[in-house]
Amino acid sequence: MGAAIAVAAAIGGAAPLVGQTSATAPSAAGADEAGHAHTPALGPPADPAVVARARKAAVDADAPPTPTVQLSTSRRGRGAVREYWIKAVDVPWDVAPNGVDPLTGRQVPAAERQMTAVVYRGYTSGWRKPLPNTSASGDNDGIPGPTIQARVGDRVIVHFKNEDRVHKLPHSMHFHAFTYAPGSDGAYIPQISGRGSRVPVGGTFTYRLTAGPQSAGVWPYHDHSPSMDQSIPLGLYGVVAILGGNERPPDRRFVVAFGETLAFNTIDGRAFIGNTPTFHAKVGDRVEWDVIALGDNFHTFHVHGHRWLNAAGAPTDTQTIGPGESFRIRWTEDAPGTWYYHCHVESHQMNGMIGLYRVDR
Numbered sequence: 001m002g003a004a005i006a007v008a009a010a011i012g013g014a015a016p017l018v019g020q021t022s023a024t025a026p027s028a029a030g031a032d033e034a035g036h037a038h039t040p041a042l043g044p045p046a047d048p049a050v051v052a053r054a055r056k057a058a059v060d061a062d063a064p065p066t067p068t069v070q071l072s073t074s075r076r077g078r079g080a081v082r083e084y085w086i087k088a089v090d091v092p093w094d095v096a097p098n099g100v101d102p103l104t105g106r107q108v109p110a111a112e113r114q115m116t117a118v119v120y121r122g123y124t125s126g127w128r129k130p131l132p133n134t135s136a137s138g139d140n141d142g143i144p145g146p147t148i149q150a151r152v153g154d155r156v157i158v159h160f161k162n163e164d165r166v167h168k169l170p171h172s173m174h175f176h177a178f179t180y181a182p183g184s185d186g187a188y189i190p191q192i193s194g195r196g197s198r199v200p201v202g203g204t205f206t207y208r209l210t211a212g213p214q215s216a217g218v219w220p221y222h223d224h225s226p227s228m229d230q231s232i233p234l235g236l237y238g239v240v241a242i243l244g245g246n247e248r249p250p251d252r253r254f255v256v257a258f259g260e261t262l263a264f265n266t267i268d269g270r271a272f273i274g275n276t277p278t279f280h281a282k283v284g285d286r287v288e289w290d291v292i293a294l295g296d297n298f299h300t301f302h303v304h305g306h307r308w309l310n311a312a313g314a315p316t317d318t319q320t321i322g323p324g325e326s327f328r329i330r331w332t333e334d335a336p337g338t339w340y341y342h343c344h345v346e347s348h349q350m351n352g353m354i355g356l357y358r359v360d361r
């Protein structure tokens, strides 16, 4: 029997939110409404050792599914301030590190799959050092960028620095989901938009965002500078995941970012089974799939052996998504086995958009 039909609001668990947070109200944090003269009153950055333990717990199939770190605190009525320090950085990137498509046996030559990507990377306060690559910090390993997490009612401050030393392009960060003043839109409008819409190499900008009542859910963020048509295929995008004020996070969060990199149709910047993420869960886990699409194509997200309720409340196992769109799907896992997840546009699937989902008893 397949997994139970999911009911979106009935998710539970205790996976942590990320970032450097405080439960202090904005006024107490020293910021006025326009965000001027902000004096952070934030908690300490995540302890790398603690986060490393959480990572081990998350990847160890025999370990409890709940990471041991909780970086945010519950709050009543007034939101937290969540502060992120993010750079655009160049990294070597291999779309298919195994060098093969196991489905067809085709070898993929290095020249076809390797490039210098530009990715968003999360750092500790002041961009001092990169955050570890952990599920607790929303992953920080390239494409997509770290997941920006918040709750409805929170203020989110994103300090951005452009260190694209290879491509030497201007970049920006444009966030779906949030409420903000036009200066924090991050989208380039000729002769109108401000500094945050085209941050030059070596430059910085701080985006000030608010998670309002309509912000709950999963959304994309991406470069919206004049270079976005070059930069998005190079990797400058990520996921925003916002919980309702009292909503509990899932036990497992799987980020699926559909896109195009080089000549491939990619999931999280990778192509073909074994290169794309292999996601893991255990029976009883409350799992969440965070799905976004960037680029030029429409996709059909499909998971084998499972169904969920679509927006109309009908059971489905395939959901269409276009550029800039996003959705989250949740269920309580009850279907042990190894399953496919993939885009059901068959040419996309055969050109890389496919991966495995392993469910243990």
Ligand SMILES: [Cu+2]
Pocket: 258, 265, 297, 298, 299, 300, 343, 344, 345, 348, 349, 353
């Ligand atoms: Cu597709």
